Amino acid sequence: MVDFGGWDMPVEYQGLLHEHRAVRERVGLFDVSHMGEIEVRGPQALALVQSVTVNDASKLKQGQAQYSALLYEHGGFVDDILVHKVADDHYFLCVNASNQDKDYAHIAAHNTFEATVENAGPRYAQLAIQGPLATSVLCKLTDAQQASALKVTRRYHFVDGVVSGAPARIARTGYTGEDGWEIYIAPEEAERLWREILAAGSDVGIQPCGLGARNTLRMESAMPLYGHEIHASITPWEAGLDWIVKLEKGDFLGSEALVKQKERGITRTLTGFEMKGRGIARDGYEIFVNGFGAGWVTSGGPAPTLNKNIGMCFLPLDLAAAGNAIEIAVRGRGVEAVTIPIPFYRRAR
Numbered sequence: 609m610v611d612f613g614g615w616d617m618p619v620e621y622q623g624l625l626h627e628h629r630a631v632r633e634r635v636g637l638f639d640v641s642h643m644g645e646i647e648v649r650g651p652q653a654l655a656l657v658q659s660v661t662v663n664d665a666s667k668l669k670q671g672q673a674q675y676s677a678l679l680y681e682h683g684g685f686v687d688d689i690l691v692h693k694v695a696d697d698h699y700f701l702c703v704n705a706s707n708q709d710k711d712y713a714h715i716a717a718h719n720t721f722e723a724t725v726e727n728a729g730p731r732y733a734q735l736a737i738q739g740p741l742a743t744s745v746l747c748k749l750t751d752a753q754q755a756s757a758l759k760v761t762r763r764y765h766f767v768d769g770v771v772s773g774a775p776a777r778i779a780r781t782g783y784t785g786e787d788g789w790e791i792y793i794a795p796e797e798a799e800r801l802w803r804e805i806l807a808a809g810s811d812v813g814i815q816p817c818g819l820g821a822r823n824t825l826r827m828e829s830a831m832p833l834y835g836h837e838i839h840a841s842i843t844p845w846e847a848g849l850d851w852i853v854k855l856e857k858g859d860f861l862g863s864e865a866l867v868k869q870k871e872r873g874i875t876r877t878l879t880g881f882e883m884k885g886r887g888i889a890r891d892g893y894e895i896f897v898n899g900f901g902a903g904w905v906t907s908g909g910p911a912p913t914l915n916k917n918i919g920m921c922f923l924p925l926d927l928a929a930a931g932n933a934i935e936i937a938v939r940g941r942g943v944e945a946v947t948i949p950i951p952f953y954r955r956a957r
Contacts, residue, residue, distance in 0.1 A: 610819070613706035615642040618818035628824050628912045630815035631784050635739035637805055638817050640783075640790070641798060644708025644729045646701040652721035657699050660715050660861050661691060662844060664854040668693040673764045673779055675852055677844060678714055679862030683869060684840040685847075687711050688832060690781060692766055700777070702734075702790075704834045718861060733798035737805060738788030738817075738825075740955075745809040746771070746778070746789055749801075763787075772804045783822065785829025786955050828911050830880065830920060830951035836891060836906040837878055837920060845869055846922070848878045848950075876903070879928040880950035881936075883917040887943035889936045896935045896942060897927055905936065911952060918952050919945075 609616050618639075620627060630636045648656055657665045663676035670693055678686035687707040692700040703711045712727040719725055737746055747755035749772040757767055758778065766779035777792040793801060806814055823833075832838045837847055843866065844853050855863060883889060889908035894901055908919030919936075927934070930949050935942040 612819065613642060615705065617642065618816075620818040620820045621816045624818075624820035624824065625912050627815050627817040627821035630813065631739045631786055631817060631821065631825055632913050633740070634813050634815070635737060635741040635745055635788075635809055636784075636815045636817040636821065637802070637809070638736040638738065638822060639733075639798070639802060640736050640822075641733040641795070642705035643734050644703040644705055644711065644727075645732045645792070646703060646708070646712055646715065647726045647728045648699040648701065648715070648723055649726070650697055650721070650723035653697050653699050653723045656715070656719055656721040656723040656725070657691060657701075658857060658860060659721070660718050661689070662853045662860060662862070662866075663691065664857040665691055665693070665699065666857065670695060671765055671767065673766055673781060675764070677838075677849070677852060678711060679844075679860075679866075680840060681862055681865060683843040683862045683865035685834070685838040685842060685844075686714050686840070687834055688838055688849075690779075692777070692779065694768070707834060731794070732792045733795040734790055734792050735798065735802060735805065736782055736784075736788060736790045737809075738782045738784040739786050741809070741812050741814075742786070742788040745805065745812065745814060746791075748808040749804060758789075772801055774801055783831055784825040785831065785951070785953055786825070823907075824909060824912060827907050827909065827918070827920070828913055828951070828953040832878075833907060842922075843869060843874075845874050846876055846878065874925065876922045876924055877928050878906070878920055878950070879923055879930075880948045880952060881919055881921060881934060881945045882948050882952075883919075883936070883943060883945045885943040885945070887936070887938040887941075888917050889919045889938060889943070889945065894937045895921055895923065896937065897932075902927055902934065913953055918948075920950065923947070 661676040673692040690702040774797040782788040
């Protein structure tokens, strides 16, 4: 157990590799109740969400979610978030744990609309069932009608229903690169539901998973982590997240800066690498090309699915193309690596 943003969080239960493989091959269960939730309600709830996020929330239908981000005026990240449309006048945001208070203050400070903003984290716990068998396990804990609905629920959609007697928001989302669900419930239901999910999945080898496997799973899938691939000095263009930016929707916080940067072009970009020499590149290690400092590792470590050591880094554009030789300073010595495309892993559809 470690302190993680003020929460006591498990790094592992039975070992990182065991947990990682369980999610890739079967199913794993994560307690991610540290994640934050913000609710936006009112006749101009959509207008507020549109003004502070980069994606186009007007395209959402009820029961649909989208990956998005909050930006500062200069275009850097406040946070990356999930936006769920509960109703025309109700939007539910899932935000990163360490950023919940900051995100709430940011949205509230820019609320000039007929909308209310609630820092709703204390009202929710969150459990994530992830892996190719996640849906079959979850459906054991719902009635037949809801099980039928869940089986046809697409990625980035959600259902408000009941799981083992507990009212729940059940979203087909996740942070592992696998199919799966994130379940929002009242905190008092969390321990009971945790135990019942483990019991329901015992016949298929469900595995409780900690922060270690959560990190290796998301890294193989090149999913950004706040404070690493995204932070206040990085923009969506640089982070390879241009696909979530919808400039055509009109002005939003940070859009003017993004337009200017797009016009002049970026000078650095996020890329992947794999180690060729012996050594593991850890977060923050410096990268050299021809003896000169060229960038830094944002996330690095073993990739259990791929059986090699990988990582992500920011490099100048002319050095970021796949196949370029780089050197990473690992404990005072240079270790050879080569740039490769991301994501490193994609699940079979």
